Amino acid sequence: MPQTIVIKIGTSSLTQPQTGQLALATIATLVEILSQLRQQGHQVILVSSGAVGVGCARLGLTERPKAIAQKQAVAAVGQGRLMRVYDDLFNTLQQPIAQVLLTRGDLVSRSRYVNVYHTFAELLKLGVIPVVNENDTVAVDELKFGDNDTLSALVASLVEADYLFLLTDVDRLYSADPRSFPDAQPIALVKNIEQLTQMQVKTSDRGSQWGTGGMTTKIAAARIATAAGVRTVITEGRFPHNICKILQGEPLGTQFEPQSQPNRARKRWIAYGLIPMGKLTLDKGAVTAIAQEGKSLLAAGVMAISGEFDSQEAVELCDMQGRAIARGIVNYSSAELQKILGRHSREISTILGYAAAETVVHRDNLVLNYQD
Known part of the structure; x- marks a missing residue:
């Protein structure tokens, strides 16, 4: 049965951790998987981080800029390079893509929110894979999503997706950061996000050197998406084939069950679109x-x-x-x-x-x- 699937890939999965250069093998595999999903009749949206990280590598910067103006300039350099790579790879497989850059302001206005919805609907109807990122070049702090985990959840909510995949640098959610706590326990299924509090799950908001997200933002994204009736999955970005395996029922990653009675579209706009x-x-x-x-x-x-x-x-x-x-x-x-x-x-x-x-x-x- 055809489904609407939103996949978010983070900077930590898109780039080499030591250099910030693009991890081309991972990206190529991801492109192949998403193209296959489209050929199977699924509607696919890719939310891709990486513009600032790629811009840093292109300009020879050794760390992510902190000043807003510099970050926006670096994002402008990186976004073009990132889209060029995606377009070349998708074009090899005859899969059309479209660049969609959003700011929070696009969701604050009800009319613009509806317009964004219609744009996505038309692109998906045309068989296009939208490649979405925050418009870092123009976004100001008050109108920023803050991280692409939140952006991907809002997009999944907007298009009423069936699945949201959050591809990251760990294989699933753990009771604590397994890199710091070797005895951390894996969590395969979350029926209600409140159970994470009861389990005393310790999450970090620290992302990679080149990215902005951490596990805290992914749980927040899962909260938004599951409230909209979207099944959300955290899995490892280095293995994009996991997406197909999970869709086929394999118990990989961490899955968050969607709410049985999701909020209506207008309520979701009030809850998550407005500031x-x-x-x-x-x-x-x-x-x-x-x-x-x-x-x-x-x-x-x-x-x-x-x-x-x-x-x-x-x-x-x-x-x-x-x-x-x-x-x-x-x-x-x-x-x-x-x-x-x-x-x-x-x-x-x-x-x-x-x-x-x-x-x-x-x-x-x-x-x-x-x-x-």
């Missing part, structure tokens, strides 16, 4: 109404506000201990909310001097526990 511009602290009654009764947030339940935001921007909803319980699109600006917090809905029009929404965040624009 919170502020926080609302709620009283106990409001937390109960939202978290347990599925109700909207009213002004009476808002105790405090932090940050500056406009109406229709995203905010985090927090309990009195500061824990984020939800994320939603707010109907008031922060300036308006300061005037009406703690007040009954019937008082709002009088206080503001004009007719206004009854709810601060309507339940249709609210997603619970987006990071739980």
